Each structure stands twice: as C-alpha cells, then as structure tokens.
Amino acid sequence: MAMIYPLGPFYAQPMRMRPRAPLVQLGSTQETAYPYRSGRCVVIRLGRRALAFGMWTGQAESEDLAMALAVNARVDDDMFDDDGGLNERFERHLARRNVARSVSLIEDEWKIVSALDLLADYADEDAYDDEEDV
Incomplete structure (x- = not known):
C-alpha cells in the first residue's frame, strides 16, 4: 500500500x-x-x-x-446490500472468475463451480435448462 x-x-x-x-x-x-x-x-x-x-x-x-x-x-446500486457489503451474486461472480483463472481444464472448473454452487445466479435462466437447443 x-x-x-x-x-x-x-x-x-x-x-x-x-x-x-x-x-x-x-x-x-x-x-x-x-x-x-x-x-x-x-x-x-x-x-x-x-x-x-x-x-x-x-x-x-x-x-x-x-x-x-x-x-x-x-x-451499480444493486451491487451492494443495505450494510454496504458486496451482494452474494457479485461475490459468486468474482469466485467463478478466480476459479476459471486457476484451473487448466474446463472439467475441473465445472467440478469446482458446481461443488461450491457458484451457478446459483443462472438457475432460472432458460439457456442452462435446455440442452436440446445446443
């Protein structure tokens, strides 16, 4: 500093x-x-x-x-909760980025992200529900 x-x-x-x-x-x-x-x-x-x-x-x-x-x-106003701390979804987003930077295989990244439930923000989105559209 x-x-x-x-x-x-x-x-x-x-x-x-x-x-x-x-x-x-x-x-x-x-x-x-x-x-x-x-x-x-x-x-x-x-x-x-x-x-x-x-x-x-x-x-x-x-x-x-x-x-x-x-x-x-x-x-943004929605980044922080009433106490001034970072909202959970932004903490999860930062954690996902750190995981992506620290692993070399996509399979390892998915295992870690899934185990830590870091995809909770995307649970309601259709893009992750329909595998037939891919």
Missing part, C-alpha cells in the same frame, strides 16, 4: 512514475483500508519519482466499495 501523509483535509503521497509521464497531471486517490477516503490531487513528476498533493473529497462506505472504486470498476 502506498504511503500517504495526511495533513488535515489534505494529503501528500510519494509514488513512482514512468520517465516520460507528464511533469504535472491531475489524479485521484482511493484508500483501500479504513477510513476508505477518496481524494483529488495534482501529481508532480520529479524524474522517476513523483509527489501527489491533494485534498480528501469523500469516503467509501465499505471495503468492498473502496476496492471497486480503486480499480475504477462500474459500481
């Missing part, structure tokens, strides 16, 4: 940059650890290093939301 130096409502953050990056650019910061603050900043490049000087502008409600914002994921 990048070191951030809080200065009241402002912050400073050292970072590494590509040598050909712009000398000055606008940026943003999203903390993925509590208190999950977000901010806007000006990044000044000094060789391969840079300093970001910014102001905190908001705060995410949960770690899941902070992580989604940190990777610029599309965030």
